Amino acid sequence: MKKIVKIITCLLAFLIVGATLAGCTNVRKRANGQDNWKKIEKKKKVVIGLDDSFVPMGFREKDGSLVGFDVDLAREVFKRYGIDVDFQTIDWSMKETELRNGTIDLIWNGYTVNPERKKTVAFSVPYLRNQQVLVSKKKENVYDAKSMKGKALGLQSGSSGYESYMSQPKLLKNYVKEAVQYDTFNNAFLDLNANRIQGLLIDSVYADYYVAHEPDPNSYRISDVGFESENFAVGMRKGDKTLQKKINMALAQMAKDGTLQKISNKWFGTTKMVPLKEIENQKID
Incomplete structure (x- = not known):
């Protein structure tokens, strides 16, 4: 008897959770479809x-x-x-x-x-x-995508740069030894300056502004690796x-x-x- 009660209780709980999830899904669908x-x-x-x-x-x-x-x-x-x-x-x-x-x-x-x-x-x-560009330190002698052969590249998770990198592997991905994802470009630049990565694929608007405001802007190189403008x-x-x-x-x-x-x-x-x-x-x- 206890087993039957337990089974019924589990089934009811399952139905309640399912209905709640379905309700949340419907709320999201309505929210996405309505004019706010x-x-x-x-x-x-x-x-x-x-x-x-x-x-x-x-x-x-x-x-x-x-x-x-x-x-x-x-x-x-x-x-x-x-x-x-x-x-x-x-x-x-x-x-x-x-x-x-x-x-x-x-x-x-x-x-x-x-x-x-x-x-x-x-x-x-x-x-x-905007455009996706490759930022590196000049001492690494990175001038283009081929120069990244055997080197580590930084990317921001969820960025358009990451999506372009993955969808167009011939432009850059096929040359890179290792790709490291970051939550922010600030953290990626810290690793670039510490030589933990040798290149960073980044939005040109960010690259231009960041490099211009660094103590030694001339120590960086910004390269076009062939990604189309955005x-x-x-x-x-x-x-x-x-x-x-x-x-x-x-x-x-x-x-x-x-x-x-x-x-x-x-x-x-x-x-x-x-x-x-x-x-x-x-x-x-």
């Missing part, structure tokens, strides 16, 4: 997920304050709608999961548009050009059509009135912006 603009507008707050060590897009100053190109850009976009921005630091390798679960409303931190991400994420118009855009759930439209409208306005270029000049000195005509004519999936 009215909720955001009512709360007057939007939550943006970012890696807060990604210079110059979004990073912490010594006093802990959050600054960067994307930080300024996001605040300016939502300022035009009377909405505050709440930046949430996330594990970059889990960004799509955080978005899907509703922990954040947007991914906005040097987020590259690619076909794989488009399967699950909706994107704004692109606003910035576009940065804002990532959101597929159902957030109004949010997508609002961001696109604000970016177009900022491109016209010069605000976009002003923010770019502040952080990059030279233009890396997507041309206005491309922003205005961009077709969104």
